[in-house]
Amino acid sequence: MIDTLRxxxxxxxxxxxxxxxxxxxxxxxYRTAIDERDPELHAFLHVCDDPGIDGIPLAVKDVIGTKGxxxxxxxxxxxxxxxxxxxxxxxxxxxxxxxxxGKTNTDEFAMGSSTDxxxxxxxxxxxxxxxxxxxxxxxxxxxxSGGLAPWALGSDTGGSIKQPAALCGHVGLRPTYGTVSxxxxxxxxxxxxxxxxxxxxxxxxxxxxxxxxxxxxxDSTTVDVPPVELPDADDLKGLRIGVPKEMNGVxxxxxxxxxxxxxxxxxxxxxxASVEECSLPRSVDYGVACYYLIAPAEASANLARYDGARYGxxxxxxxxxxxxxxxRDAGFGDEPKRRIMIxxxxxxxxxxxxxxxxxxxxxxxxxxxxxxxxERFDVLASPTSPTVxxxxxxxxxxxxxxxxxxxxxIPSCMAGLPGLxxxxxxxxxxxxxxxxxxxxxxxNAIFRAAHALEQAIGFDIVPERLR
Amino acid sequence: xTRITRDEVLHVARLARLELSEDEVxxxxxxxxxxxxxxxxxxxxxxxxxxxxxHPLAIENAWAEDEPRPCLxxxxxxxxxxxxxxxxxxVPPA
Numbered sequence: 205m206i207d208t209l210r211x212x213x214x215x216x217x218x219x220x221x222x223x224x225x226x227x228x229x230x231x232x233x234y235r236t237a238i239d240e241r242d243p244e245l246h247a248f249l250h251v252c253d254d255p256g257i258d259g260i261p262l263a264v265k266d267v268i269g270t271k272g273x274x275x276x277x278x279x280x281x282x283x284x285x286x287x288x289x290x291x292x293x294x295x296x297x298x299x300x301x302x303x304x305x306g307k308t309n310t311d312e313f314a315m316g317s318s319t320d321x322x323x324x325x326x327x328x329x330x331x332x333x334x335x336x337x338x339x340x341x342x343x344x345x346x347x348x349s350g351g352l353a354p355w356a357l358g359s360d361t362g363g364s365i366k367q368p369a370a371l372c373g374h375v376g377l378r379p380t381y382g383t384v385s386x387x388x389x390x391x392x393x394x395x396x397x398x399x400x401x402x403x404x405x406x407x408x409x410x411x412x413x414x415x416x417x418x419x420x421x422x423d424s425t426t427v428d429v430p431p432v433e434l435p436d437a438d439d440l441k442g443l444r445i446g447v448p449k450e451m452n453g454v455x456x457x458x459x460x461x462x463x464x465x466x467x468x469x470x471x472x473x474x475x476x477a478s479v480e481e482c483s484l485p486r487s488v489d490y491g492v493a494c495y496y497l498i499a500p501a502e503a504s505a506n507l508a509r510y511d512g513a514r515y516g517x518x519x520x521x522x523x524x525x526x527x528x529x530x531x532r533d534a535g536f537g538d539e540p541k542r543r544i545m546i547x548x549x550x551x552x553x554x555x556x557x558x559x560x561x562x563x564x565x566x567x568x569x570x571x572x573x574x575x576x577x578x579e580r581f582d583v584l585a586s587p588t589s590p591t592v593x594x595x596x597x598x599x600x601x602x603x604x605x606x607x608x609x610x611x612x613x614i615p616s617c618m619a620g621l622p623g624l625x626x627x628x629x630x631x632x633x634x635x636x637x638x639x640x641x642x643x644x645x646x647x648n649a650i651f652r653a654a655h656a657l658e659q660a661i662g663f664d665i666v667p668e669r670l671r
Numbered sequence: 672x673t674r675i676t677r678d679e680v681l682h683v684a685r686l687a688r689l690e691l692s693e694d695e696v697x698x699x700x701x702x703x704x705x706x707x708x709x710x711x712x713x714x715x716x717x718x719x720x721x722x723x724x725x726h727p728l729a730i731e732n733a734w735a736e737d738e739p740r741p742c743l744x745x746x747x748x749x750x751x752x753x754x755x756x757x758x759x760x761x762v763p764p765a
Contacts, residue, residue, distance in 0.1 A: 284751075285751055286750070286751065288743060288747040288748075288750050288751075289743065289747075381727045381728055382727075382728045382730065395725060395726050395727065421735060424732075424733035424735075425726070425728070425730070425733075427728065427730060486716065489712075490712060490713060490715075490716065492709075493709060493710045493711070493712040493713045494713055496706065496709070496710045497710050497713065504687060508687075508688075511688070512753060512762075513753075513760050513762050514751070514752060514760050515751035515752060515753070516751070516753075517753075518753035518754070520763075521763055522763065523763050523764055523765060524762050524763050524764065524765045525688070525765070526690075526763070527762065527763045528688050529688050529689060529690035530690055532687075532688055532689050532690070533689055533690040533691065533692075536689070538698075541689060541691075541695070541699070542699065542702060542703065542706065544687045544689065545680070545683045545684060545687055545689070545699065545703060546703060546706055546707070546710075548683050548686050548687040549675075549679075549683050549703070549707070550710075552683070552686065558714065559710070559711075559713075561723060562713045562714055562718065563710075563713050564723030564724055564725060565716075565718040565721040565722070565723050565724075566713050566716060566718065567723070567724040568721050568722055568723060568724040569716065569718070569721060571724055571727065603702055603705070603706060604705050604706060604709050607706075607709070618727070619727060620727025620728055621727075644727075644728070
């Protein structure tokens with residue numbers, strides 16, 4: 205009997221290698237779990253049939269293009285879209301024997317932090333079905349924590365891997381910008397978008413990262429990546445951890461979140477790390493404002509391609525312009541419309557310097573503040589999300605409140621830095637996430653630190669109601 | 672505090688090729704004003720000597736040889752087309 209709630213991908217690989225289970229049995233176990241629990245979780249938008257290969261199943265966020273498998277980006281405008289080629293990350297995953305289990309729910313075009321913005325309805329948090337799983341990658345997060353998939357791919361522009369991992373209680377890595385190809389991935393904000401692993405533990409995250417990362421001639425922003433080391437050390441001797449005081453003191457951090465993060469930092473000290481307070485004076489204060497200019501500006505350009513001419517939805521119109529405008533009104537939900545309009549406004553004549561140009565300079569300030577801290581520290585630690593999972597629908601009418609969910613994940617994204625969430629405890633019976641940020645290309649150092657902490661914390665990743 | 676006018680909402684929507692309903696215009700006027708007020712915070716900082724960052728990595732141009740490579744067939748290219756006419760995407764008259 206395969207326990208899909210606990211089985212890690214590494215363990216699944218062992219079972220396959222020792223021929224203790226077949227690929228068909230493994231795939232069927234997850235399909236059974238999906239049949240049982242997805243009606244209440246709504247993690248998947250599409251579930252695949254067994255491809256008949258002895259591989260480890262992989263859930264894939266529905267912004268990642270999969271040949272012959274619908275890819276909607278959570279949007280009505282792509283509801284009928286079926287890619288004719290695989291994204292590079294899917295090519296890489298298949299080359300290593302992974303099989304696509306299904307496509308997971310997401311806020312429309314990955315814009316959101318709750319999956320409330322999915323055109324196909326929200327996903328539910330496996331710990332409490334009345335609460336959000338986070339977003340935008342809430343479907344991948346609910347699938348992994350709910351035992352519907354051994355691991356998953358997500359995408360992260362301002363926190364869409366890390367924040368759902370925090371709210372659902374598992375591991376999510378947003379890799380260094382440029383380490384993972386975006387070819388074949390639905391574009392949101394191209395100077396920020398990254399694909400990364402969603403996993404039950406740190407070693408699985410490292411394993412999946414090693415499979416998907418590397419230079420790709422089809423994405424000119426990718427670079428060569430240092431070899432990935434699967435972590436196994438259980439101490440933190442010599443590790444210098446900086447704790448930016450603004451990230452723990454920002455308005456809205458719940459006391460239970462602070463308490464769980466502080467306990468984890470005390471454990472880190474007992475494992476041999478030095479823990480010292482430091483400061484990111486402007487990154488936290490100005491990060492969200494900077495992000496919500498740059499990301500919408502880039503989104504307004506990227507989403508211009510949805511014009512009803514070549515693929516996706518088309519509404520009728522008397523002339524070309526009317527067809528395009530009606531298609532976009534019918535196809536986009538409120539959040540993409542808001543961001544397209546904010547981005548268009550910020551880039552428009554007369555406002556460009558005041559908004560987009562200024563935000564690009566703030567981005568430099570944020571990057572420099574982080575660079576300076578990494579002269580003294582190996583990793584930075586903070587809460588990933590200021591709050592635990594909140595009720596579904598609680599913030600849908602207040603976009604600015606929704607944007608503040610990302611206040612702690614955004615700064616490092618602006619600087620192109622890798623960041624990883626590990627669960628570090630519970631508050632009000634819901635998972636709390638610890639965020640570890642490193643310098644660019646320091647994934648191995650983050651994996652080592654996170655693995656040692658994970659062993660010491662001993663967090664049970666199976667939601668209490670499913671044990 | 673900057674409030675965006677109804678005409679500005681309509682202007683931006685036109686630039687972005689979005690046809691908005693009357694309800695949407697009113698709702699977005701409110702919400703976009705709130706968002707613009709929040710993001711205007713970037714103007715508080717003294718950025719006189721700060722260069723802009725467009726991209727987080729210090730990478731050079733990525734060059735590729737200008738050589739033909741295999742690509743999608745026309746049937747694949749048109750597989751998702753709303754309206755194919757021979758080897759063209761057909762759209763309403765401009």
